[in-house]
Amino acid sequence: MDKLMTLWTGSGLYNLSIGQAVMILVGLVLLYLAINKKFEPLLLVPIGFGGIMANIPEAGLALTALENALHFGRPEVLAALAPIMEVDYQMGQALTPELFKTFKGAIVDMDAAEYVAASGVATDFGYSSGILNSFYEVAIGSGVAPLLIFMGVGAMTDFGPLLANPKTLLLGAAAQFGIFATVIGAALLDGSGLMDFTMLEAAAIGIIGGADGPTSIYVASILAPHLLGAIAVAAYSYMALVPLIQPPIMRALTTKKEREIKMSQLRHVSRLEKIVFPISVLLLTALFLPDAAPLLGMFCFGNLMKECGVVERLSDTAQNALINIVTIVLGLSVGAKLSADKFLDMQTLGILVLGMAAFCIGTASGVLMAKLMNAVTKEPINPLIGSAGVSAVPMAARVSNKVGLEANPQNFLLMHAMGPNVAGVIGSAVAAGVMIKFLS
Amino acid sequence: MDKLMTLWTGSGLYNLSIGQAVMILVGLVLLYLAINKKFEPLLLVPIGFGGIMANIPEAGLALTALENALHFGRPEVLAALAPIMEVDYQMGQALTPELFKTFKGAIVDMDAAEYVAASGVATDFGYSSGILNSFYEVAIGSGVAPLLIFMGVGAMTDFGPLLANPKTLLLGAAAQFGIFATVIGAALLDGSGLMDFTMLEAAAIGIIGGADGPTSIYVASILAPHLLGAIAVAAYSYMALVPLIQPPIMRALTTKKEREIKMSQLRHVSRLEKIVFPISVLLLTALFLPDAAPLLGMFCFGNLMKECGVVERLSDTAQNALINIVTIVLGLSVGAKLSADKFLDMQTLGILVLGMAAFCIGTASGVLMAKLMNAVTKEPINPLIGSAGVSAVPMAARVSNKVGLEANPQNFLLMHAMGPNVAGVIGSAVAAGVMIKFLS
Amino acid sequence: MDKLMTLWTGSGLYNLSIGQAVMILVGLVLLYLAINKKFEPLLLVPIGFGGIMANIPEAGLALTALENALHFGRPEVLAALAPIMEVDYQMGQALTPELFKTFKGAIVDMDAAEYVAASGVATDFGYSSGILNSFYEVAIGSGVAPLLIFMGVGAMTDFGPLLANPKTLLLGAAAQFGIFATVIGAALLDGSGLMDFTMLEAAAIGIIGGADGPTSIYVASILAPHLLGAIAVAAYSYMALVPLIQPPIMRALTTKKEREIKMSQLRHVSRLEKIVFPISVLLLTALFLPDAAPLLGMFCFGNLMKECGVVERLSDTAQNALINIVTIVLGLSVGAKLSADKFLDMQTLGILVLGMAAFCIGTASGVLMAKLMNAVTKEPINPLIGSAGVSAVPMAARVSNKVGLEANPQNFLLMHAMGPNVAGVIGSAVAAGVMIKFLS
Amino acid sequence: MSELMSGALELTGVGMGFVFSFLIILVGVMVAMSAVLTRFAPEAPPAPAKRRQEPQARASAPAKVDADTAEAIRIAVSKYRARHK
Amino acid sequence: MSELMSGALELTGVGMGFVFSFLIILVGVMVAMSAVLTRFAPEAPPAPAKRRQEPQARASAPAKVDADTAEAIRIAVSKYRARHK
Amino acid sequence: MSELMSGALELTGVGMGFVFSFLIILVGVMVAMSAVLTRFAPEAPPAPAKRRQEPQARASAPAKVDADTAEAIRIAVSKYRARHK
Numbered sequence A, B, C: 001m002d003k004l005m006t007l008w009t010g011s012g013l014y015n016l017s018i019g020q021a022v023m024i025l026v027g028l029v030l031l032y033l034a035i036n037k038k039f040e041p042l043l044l045v046p047i048g049f050g051g052i053m054a055n056i057p058e059a060g061l062a063l064t065a066l067e068n069a070l071h072f073g074r075p076e077v078l079a080a081l082a083p084i085m086e087v088d089y090q091m092g093q094a095l096t097p098e099l100f101k102t103f104k105g106a107i108v109d110m111d112a113a114e115y116v117a118a119s120g121v122a123t124d125f126g127y128s129s130g131i132l133n134s135f136y137e138v139a140i141g142s143g144v145a146p147l148l149i150f151m152g153v154g155a156m157t158d159f160g161p162l163l164a165n166p167k168t169l170l171l172g173a174a175a176q177f178g179i180f181a182t183v184i185g186a187a188l189l190d191g192s193g194l195m196d197f198t199m200l201e202a203a204a205i206g207i208i209g210g211a212d213g214p215t216s217i218y219v220a221s222i223l224a225p226h227l228l229g230a231i232a233v234a235a236y237s238y239m240a241l242v243p244l245i246q247p248p249i250m251r252a253l254t255t256k257k258e259r260e261i262k263m264s265q266l267r268h269v270s271r272l273e274k275i276v277f278p279i280s281v282l283l284l285t286a287l288f289l290p291d292a293a294p295l296l297g298m299f300c301f302g303n304l305m306k307e308c309g310v311v312e313r314l315s316d317t318a319q320n321a322l323i324n325i326v327t328i329v330l331g332l333s334v335g336a337k338l339s340a341d342k343f344l345d346m347q348t349l350g351i352l353v354l355g356m357a358a359f360c361i362g363t364a365s366g367v368l369m370a371k372l373m374n375a376v377t378k379e380p381i382n383p384l385i386g387s388a389g390v391s392a393v394p395m396a397a398r399v400s401n402k403v404g405l406e407a408n409p410q411n412f413l414l415m416h417a418m419g420p421n422v423a424g425v426i427g428s429a430v431a432a433g434v435m436i437k438f439l440s
Numbered sequence D, E, F: 001m002s003e004l005m006s007g008a009l010e011l012t013g014v015g016m017g018f019v020f021s022f023l024i025i026l027v028g029v030m031v032a033m034s035a036v037l038t039r040f041a042p043e044a045p046p047a048p049a050k051r052r053q054e055p056q057a058r059a060s061a062p063a064k065v066d067a068d069t070a071e072a073i074r075i076a077v078s079k080y081r082a083r084h085k
């Protein structure tokens, strides 16, 4: 009878909080979008599933050993932790919700040595960190996973179209205005009193506008790890929505005549140029923005492996086994940040609104920049390829192509849009470097 | 001359203990069984080889830095460790075997902080942990490896036959009686005074009857890590012996007429059902048994990746590169637990006997449950598929098929047996969750 | 304006030291050799790229959290570190270059506990370790990466030719004289006063003569981690230069008649012999040289997986996904050791000279040993296959074949040279074990 | 009865009870789910079902081709062999 | 104006400025690089270029075969079907 | 003689001695092993040997098919080309 009672009081049904129930629903919605609507399934399937796992009551899969110890809150454990965490508690004192709040608040106030000591006490009492938390520490806490994915993306990227028409880099630059406009938007929202954002949070949200998953996750993990779940979900969801978000903006900002502009065929790019390009980007990064070196360095390394032609087996592995393994672990890790107390917050709403704004502004900036360049330079640019500057590779380039075909069924813009498309990846990484430089 | 002497006194031949020699033989036998008799070679080749490596004298491949420091037992090292480990020793004191025993016993008595400090001292004196120990910590100590393998197994499992005939789940439930009967058996053995078992050890041994390698290793690593080597070896060996163990029991408990029962063809199962199934299992786990969430969660995640059809590249990697890498590391890690002082013990004998009993009882329970269901329900069930409920996928299902064909050469039971077969995997994971809930 | 200033003073251009500029050039040269000259590109592409990344000013990609904290040298951070690191510094004191030198020197003097505490302080102040440093710790600091690569190499190695003609093992033994002669050479250089070497450094340099990348890296990481970058670069560069280095020596030491010697066809080797061989080597290692157990154990494990024929999927993964992933991480990790202050040193020059000498002496020893064996035994050996004993698999065997064909266009030595070639791998691992035994 | 034995018996009772309860609930859920899905999201009859799977069938496409290919090859090979025997 | 807003504006100014500067420099480097490479390391005309790539074309070779194979198979299959309809 | 030099010489002596001893023992073991295996576990003559390997030849099976396939395809392709030239 005793054991039956334990089973019941330890069951999920008995302990399920409303927040957890809502987050499990959110996880199911993400799975639905990923599987049925094909919203970036490679990331959203693991994220959605991880989100459900993270919200299983009592399982503590997304918690550290210390958090698990506090969650169960046995008096002797709390008494052992109190002096280390500098919380005023003695054995026998009432276990009020305020007390638990104080303990949980004390986690972030500890320095590294105290944290190690407190975790040791939790371990001594038999608590261990959940599997999703372990994944998070290894994959995102160390910063390794987004960089390895970026390396794999580099190994899949062809810079040929960009090298054939270098000035499309400027379109990739302009589209980054979405990022910074969002930071201003966050400041406005904060000023309005609707919700609070710090500068760090505003910057981490802005990077959603970069439309690059790994860059968003990398920046969020450094500047605002508590928002990582919402930021990653927003970033990947909006990337999947690019075909819905962009076309109206593109049509609104261009005339039919502009959309019909035919661009001259791209010149052939030699293998040597493709090899030298990633090295050039790395050297420029080294000279001008060391803070972007982890992101751009790994990206260029992947691309060099692809282009140099002498390490196919490494390039293949970077594009397949390695990136797949890291994606599985990264997705589950992001899911670990979808716990109710971190996600069900007014801030998440703000993130969703601002992220959408970032995408729209970035798209518009890219298109307007193309029109500006048309006014200045001779060789005509179809402004529809400007929207591809937000990256979201290769979806945004395909959107440019599709809207172009609507205006002129003979006008194939895909290859021309790939230039600003990959330029957007570099542009976002540079913007990320600037933010990390000033804010971290 | 000096150096030659060092070479000789440091050689394996000079230091080989009888226990190590025996364990090396055990490793060779495992390799023989794996390679020549095809006993679950994917696990037993690495386990056997790891077992030999773990018993190389003086190499300390399976020891931690601290254990290595104690093994070599230099007086200055012992003197530095004594205060931390609370052992009464001073420089110059005689290095008796009792002293070393005291030191080794003190390892488990330390709390986390003391353990870190003692390990630091060992590192300061130049000792490091062996490669197999490093593998063990990363793969099993963290709990990650069995879960990743379970994810891969999930990605290889087809729940179609189970979905087509849900009531065969009950066969998978009944077969778990082998697990709990073994716990009772361990209690009996303990009561007989032949060998000692704690409740934790009894439970960890019982799970062998689940006939699922990753589940056994996961449970053993939590409840009784010191028995992990013997438990894993028993689990995989008996799984390989299923074609020998099960048929006599199956024949003894059934009449020829029962064995000839033809089952109606399985209905078609839609893709959507297969997608919803792993999510349903996850949600039920969340509601009723959070302690089974790591095992069942990762298993269902693997299966969802397989069935959802939108993340083939992740599913492929989970079934190939990832599970293979983890299997190599896990196998060597298990081998690390095959050291003489942990394996050559009466308990191991008990584990082998009880593990075998668990398999037999599980087989019998499954068959008898099928007969009971036949007595109660209309649609006839061939009791031979009940034995497949122990899991040991897909070996046990093939055994059902083979014994069925003996009775009636037209009676193909394979697909019908796959239902209870995969049900057994879920059943064992649930049983594992119950045990972890009450005992850890 | 303030922020612009920060950008400029934080840029690479502003901070670039001459040493870093030189090392970036070295990295570019390595990439050129790897890509254009096909110098062991699988390793030298990652090493070269990692070398450039490691020398990006201010990015600190190859530094630990503590080193990064010291590099930026904020007074409050130094003040917090001073008592732990036992450096005499108080807030407000002038930040002289000597002070920084004292701090950096104090890193190696700390014991494990102090190091953890100091790293914790660095973390508290927001510093983290660079990505290349993380890779280094995981891959090389733990010793895991070279061992996993060695396992993969084992899974790619065919011992058939060696088993068919066991006495060619002696050629692989003789060629190891290059290793030890180099140690003597280092002692001579040290005695000459041109540069300083310790015994540990001399041994780590000597192992370059073993012509096995993973062995060199493994030994260097244990005996002289500060020289690892130069040693790895020298080892792989010279392995790539084998076709240039060896032929003149081979021709000088042999007569035309000797080079024309035809060897009898190799006998067929049974599958069982190939299975028993790696187990035999493991057992001999266990009995006679436990210190070589990590290297030879993992090597033999890989080979057993290949030959046993029952674990193809593990063997495939060991030869592909796993070894490729580890190679990427290992290469970047080695690059992390190509920082200016460690590489731009007279010692590096010594390493390059001695490494070259090691190759030459090893080649000569192998050839001379073959001539000696011809004088003693009946069955004739073409002395050209002796040079293959340095390993550098399979390049050195191909060189033997090519030089042989020059002398006699009908004389195919490739398979005969594969015997000493793989024997050289075992020989170097044994030599490595002896060095680790006496020096670590 | 020893403490271990009573613990073992209790664990067996609770454990088997829970395993059966859990799996019986799962049977119920599966039956209900299948009923609901068959009713509200019936799978199209075989032919259209095939069509529905096509968009994402890239991975399995080769398998399909393989079936045809295999036949074609079997024929080609047998012809070739017949001619070269 | 709040501190956050002024910070945001400053970040926007510096950030966009830097992004544009960096990418404009990169444009320059790319143009210069292409000019230099075209001048000093011109790629051989198409045909030899193909030949140069062949040594490492192993990976893409199957794809090429596939094109032929596909045609061969398409024909074989259609014949087979025609005969067995 | 410096300490380093004497250490180096000693290491060389012990090291080369050990390397040779180890590999000579290994030669002995290999010869003995081959003799034992040839005597007590002789490999069946080529043909049966092939048969013995078959059970686990799944991995290499495709390669075999490929040989046949290749021929079939080569013929099909050449026919196709001949017809379409």
Ligand code: NA
Residues within 6 Å of the ligand: A209, A210, A211, A212, A389, A390, A391, A392, A424, A425, A426, A427, A428, A429
């Ligand atoms: Na972007």
Ligand code: NA
Residues within 6 Å of the ligand: B209, B210, B211, B212, B389, B390, B391, B392, B424, B425, B426, B427, B428, B429
């Ligand atoms: Na089971």
Ligand code: NA
Residues within 6 Å of the ligand: C209, C210, C211, C212, C389, C390, C391, C392, C424, C425, C426, C427, C428
């Ligand atoms: Na060698």
